[in-house]
Amino acid sequence: MRLATWNVNSLKARIDRVVAWLDDVSPDVLCIQETKLAQDKFPHDLFVQLGYESIHYGQGQWNGVAILSKVGIESPRYGLTNDPSGEARAIWATCQGVRVASLYIPNGRSLEDDHYQYKLRWLEALLSDSRLESEQYEAVVLGGDFNVAPSDLDLWDISAFDGMTHVSPLERKAIEAIIEAGFVDLFRQMYKDSGLYSWWDYRNGAFHKKNGMRIDLVLGSQKVSRDMVWALIDRNERKGGQSQARPSDHAPLVIEFDH
DNA sequence: ATGGTCGATGGTCGA
Numbered sequence: 435m436r437l438a439t440w441n442v443n444s445l446k447a448r449i450d451r452v453v454a455w456l457d458d459v460s461p462d463v464l465c466i467q468e469t470k471l472a473q474d475k476f477p478h479d480l481f482v483q484l485g486y487e488s489i490h491y492g493q494g495q496w497n498g499v500a501i502l503s504k505v506g507i508e509s510p511r512y513g514l515t516n517d518p519s520g521e522a523r524a525i526w527a528t529c530q531g532v533r534v535a536s537l538y539i540p541n542g543r544s545l546e547d548d549h550y551q552y553k554l555r556w557l558e559a560l561l562s563d564s565r566l567e568s569e570q571y572e573a574v575v576l577g578g579d580f581n582v583a584p585s586d587l588d589l590w591d592i593s594a595f596d597g598m599t600h601v602s603p604l605e606r607k608a609i610e611a612i613i614e615a616g617f618v619d620l621f622r623q624m625y626k627d628s629g630l631y632s633w634w635d636y637r638n639g640a641f642h643k644k645n646g647m648r649i650d651l652v653l654g655s656q657k658v659s660r661d662m663v664w665a666l667i668d669r670n671e672r673k674g675g676q677s678q679a680r681p682s683d684h685a686p687l688v689i690e691f692d693h
Numbered sequence: 694a695t696g697g698t699c700g701a702t703g704g705t706c707g708a
């Protein structure tokens with residue numbers, strides 16, 4: 435199975451690029467974050483023309499997550515069991531026997547902000563659901579924008595992140611807790627190098643300066659980890675250019691495993 | 694190059 439996750443930063447603004455990318459890469463399953471679409475605005479019919487069934491959990495101008503699948507969608511679930519807010523940040527489906535989540539973890543904003551405590555509560559609720567789903571399914575993948583760089587390898591300069599979110603010990607512990615619950619950071623399993631990022635700020639020429647972070651992850655259960663074949667971050671998709679529509683600030687992460 | 698993000702939105706916030 436080829437599975438990808440991509441924070442598109444508005445599906446409406448990105449639809450041409452998403453369609454072209456699906457045509458190029460042909461993932462069996464695509465987890466999308468930040469659709470920024472109301473529930474009734476999602477282009478299910480367009481994706482059907484490309485061979486994909488889809489489910490969407492939208493709330494309008496912010497957030498919004500979706501799963502596209504060429505191999506079926508069963509047992510959809512919206513949100514988290516103990517969701518701290520009700521924002522549209524999690525959606526689940528079974529695709530060809532694989533339990534898939536598309537996740538958009540809260541940003542946190544700053545360590546002093548209430549939104550940071552919300553982020554930590556949200557990650558706790560995700561840990562709880564990850565355990566629940568693991569009891570039901572052997573193959574589980576949690577794909578999404580985690581808004582956490584798991585280690586110092588996952589950003590360009592740790593000194594630029596002193597006192598910032600995305601790297602704080604509590605956020606990293608929350609990711610580590612999911613890993614201790616039996617999940618594996620599938621991209622990191624394949625590559626140990628620094629400098630491999632999935633997000634670059636639009637501002638200050640960050641992409642060209644290689645000032646990025648690896649905050650988009652696919653966490654897989656042991657079964658998926660054992661069956662991994664390859665992984666890649668499609669950083670070409672972060673490029674702009676005069677002949678191309680504007681990019682998202684995130685690049686897609688693609689994994690392939692025997693299934 | 695005396696500026697330097699983007700998207701939803703319709704003044705300003707969120708990332």
